[in-house]
Amino acid sequence: MRPREVWITLALVSMTLAQAAGAVVPKPPSASASEPRKEQLRKEWQNYNQMVSDMKNDLFATLDKTELQTVNKIEIRVEGGLDGTKGDDVQNCYALMDNGHPAVLLGQGFLRSLWYFIESLIYAEKYRAYDKHEKYIGFVLTSWQSNLTAASENRPPRFIPSPSEYFHWNKATIDTVDEAASPVWAEAVACVLAHEVGHHVLKHTSRNYLAEPLPAKRRAEEDADAWATSTLCRAGHPPLFGGAAIAYLQALYDDLGSNTTHPADACRSRALFVASIEQADKFKDGLAAKGHTPADLRRVLKARLAQFDATGACKH
Numbered sequence: 001m002r003p004r005e006v007w008i009t010l011a012l013v014s015m016t017l018a019q020a021a022g023a024v025v026p027k028p029p030s031a032s033a034s035e036p037r038k039e040q041l042r043k044e045w046q047n048y049n050q051m052v053s054d055m056k057n058d059l060f061a062t063l064d065k066t067e068l069q070t071v072n073k074i075e076i077r078v079e080g081g082l083d084g085t086k087g088d089d090v091q092n093c094y095a096l097m098d099n100g101h102p103a104v105l106l107g108q109g110f111l112r113s114l115w116y117f118i119e120s121l122i123y124a125e126k127y128r129a130y131d132k133h134e135k136y137i138g139f140v141l142t143s144w145q146s147n148l149t150a151a152s153e154n155r156p157p158r159f160i161p162s163p164s165e166y167f168h169w170n171k172a173t174i175d176t177v178d179e180a181a182s183p184v185w186a187e188a189v190a191c192v193l194a195h196e197v198g199h200h201v202l203k204h205t206s207r208n209y210l211a212e213p214l215p216a217k218r219r220a221e222e223d224a225d226a227w228a229t230s231t232l233c234r235a236g237h238p239p240l241f242g243g244a245a246i247a248y249l250q251a252l253y254d255d256l257g258s259n260t261t262h263p264a265d266a267c268r269s270r271a272l273f274v275a276s277i278e279q280a281d282k283f284k285d286g287l288a289a290k291g292h293t294p295a296d297l298r299r300v301l302k303a304r305l306a307q308f309d310a311t312g313a314c315k316h
């Protein structure tokens with residue numbers, strides 16, 4: 001079995017709990033042929049910003065006082081505007097922090113790519129569209145990269161068709177895939193948000209951080225992952241497929257050589273599973289609020305971990 005197929009199989013195992021845990025956000029608006037694209041992107045942007053502010057309240061409500069104080073100071077918003085991509089999120093973040101405003105900026109283009117990516121995984125699993133799926137993923141990744149380059153050179157981005165346009169399937173199929181993708185996407189966005197907020201809480205925010213040697217940066221990323229994992233579990237949103245989807249997407253990007261900081265290999269997801277299993281009892285209240293017990297969480301994660309280990313993807 002190829003590694004990518006393994007990920008897809010794992011994905012569906014945890015889908016049920018992800019759905020049961022309850023998506024905290026709506027899906028992004030779907031493309032409409034009659035609506036001008038600019039208007040569509042503008043609405044999408046507003047929608048995303050509403051989503052991250054709802055998420056902030058939901059995910060970080062259980063933090064202790066000191067952490068909450070830090071989180072309350074962080075400005076969390078989606079950037080990108082009408083063009084949909086923006087390559088200088090990091091520099092914008094540091095610029096805001098230099099002025100005493102801690103910030104987490106998420107790219108609108110990134111959020112949309114994440115949605116497309118998850119949809120295409122579901123197409124591949126549900127409809128066995130492996131060859132098309134592989135081609136589509138490659139197409140999205142290279143298009144996204146060239147859009148980032150275009151944005152930095154003030155050129156307009158290239159339009160990236162969604163999987164429903166690319167695969168040419170009927171409305172019933174598209175609706176089914178949309179429905180399955182929504183909670184997974186919500187979970188993935190929650191993972192990204194918690195990870196980035198974790199960098200602030202753990203004080204990885206000085207400009208010197210950019211000049212740190214790679215092993216130190218990787219350690220900081222692992223620490224941010226660990227913080228995000230416990231925060232998500234405590235809030236009743238254990239990182240299941242969402243976390244895996246992010247790690248997978250990151251690994252694909254590393255294959256393209258675009259990122260050397262974030263731990264990209266399969267071991268990153270494994271560490272998330274193990275940390276969630278070990279800490280399951282601590283998340284009793286958050287899980288109960290969503291109608292689950294720590295035993296439910298452990299059962300799903302252990303089954304998932306066993307499948308994962310059988311692939312040999314991470315030698316631990």
Ligand SMILES: [Zn+2]
Binds near residue numbers: 196199
């Ligand atoms: Zn990070």
